[in-house]
Amino acid sequence: MGRKAVGAARLLAGFGLLATLVVQISDRVANDAFDPWEYFSYFTVETSLMNIVVFVAGGILALRLPRDTALFTTVRMATLTYAIVTAGVYNLLLRNVPYEGFQGLGWPNEIIHVWIPLVIVLDWLISPGRPALAWRRLRVVPIYPVAWLAYSLARGAVSGGIYPYPFLDPATAGWGSVIAYIVALSVVLVGLGAVAIAYSRRVGPEALQSRSSAGVSLDRG
Template sequence: MRIAFGIGRLAAAGAGIAAIVGQLLTSLGYWSSHNVQNIPLAITNFFSFFTILSNVGAVVVFLFGAFLLFTRSGSDPRWFTLFRASVATYMIVTGIVYNLLLRGIELPQGSTLEWSNEILHVVVPILALLDWLFTPGRQPIEWNQLWRMLVFPIVWAVYTMIRGPFTPNELTGASYWYPYPFLNPYISHNGYFSVAFYIVLIAAVIGLVAAGVIWLSRRGWFTQR
C-alpha cells in the first residue's frame, strides 16, 4: 500500500512540475514577444506568486514524501508532518482564493497556459488535500504549532507589499508590480484600505484552514502510522 501511495505522489509531483515549467516557458515566450528586457526580474516576479511558491512546496512534499514511503515504514519525521501540513494548507487556500477571486482574471505572469493554470489552482490543491487525508505516515500535530504554519504567508505578504511599489512592470509601463489585483493599492477602489481588508480576510482563511488541517491530524480515525 505504501508503494502505491508513493507512486501516486510521484505522479502528482510530475503534474506539478509540468505545470510550473509549462507556464514558465509560456511566459518566457510572451515576454520575449513583448520585448521585455529584464528577464531575471520577470522570472523573479513569476516566482513571487503565492500559487507558484505553494506548488513548488507541494512538489517537494510529494517527492520527499514518496522517498519516505519507499524507504521506511511507520510515521514520518515530525518536521516533515508539519511541513506537509503547512503546504496542504497553502494549497487548499490557493484553490479557494483562485476560484472565488481570480478565476477568469488574466494575471501578470504573461499569457496564461490553461491546462497549467487548472493543475496549479485546482488539481494540485485537491491532490494535496487527498494526500493529507489518506497517505500513510502523518503524525498528530500539536495546536501550539499552528503559528509556525502562518509564518510563510506572513513573510510573503510583507515581501509583496514592500517590494511592489519599487518593482517596475515592463509590460504595462507602470512603476509598480503586484502579483494579484486585490493586493494592488493603485487599482483597488479604496487603495491600501481595500488591500488591508483582503490581507486580513485571507489571513483568517489561512488560519482557519490550518486549524482544520491540525484538527484532522488529531482525529483518531485519521491518524496514520
C-alpha cells in the same frame, strides 16, 4: 492505500507538477514573455515549488518508512493550507478577472490551481502514516505568508506599483480593502491549519499510535 502506493502517487504528482511549471515557463520564454522576477513572485508559483519538494520528499518517506515524520507532516500541513487558499482565491476571485499580460497556455493553470490542491487535500485525508500533530505546530502556518506579503508590498512600493495580484494593489483596491484581504486570508490560513491538525488528532489508528508510546504526550518530534 498502502504506503508504497502513496509514495508512488506522491512522486508522480511532484514530478508532474514540476513538468507543468517547466511547460509554463517554456511557453513564456518561447513567446518572449518570461520575466523571472514577476513569475517567481506569485504566491501560486512559490507554493507550487514547495509542493514539488513536499511531494517528492513525502514519496521517498512513504517508500522507506512506515510513518511520516512530525517535521515533514508539519510542513505538509502548512503547504496544505496554502494550496487550499491558492485554489480558493484563484477560482473565486481571479478566474474571471481580465488579465492584460501574456495569457499563455490554459491547462497549466488548471493543474496548478485546481487539480494539485485537490490531490494535496486527498493526500492529507486518506494517506496512511500521518502522525497526530501537536497544536503548537499551528504557529508554522503564518511564517511564509507573512514573509511573502511583506515582500510583495515592498516590491510594489519600489517598483512603481507592480503587485502580483490586483487585490493587493492599494492604488486600485485601496488600503482598507488590502488590509481586509490580508486579515481575512490570515484568518482562513490559520483556521485551515487548525482543522488539519484537529483531523490529524482525531480518534483513530494514527492518532492512537501517536498517543501511546510509553505514555508520552503527542508529537514530541
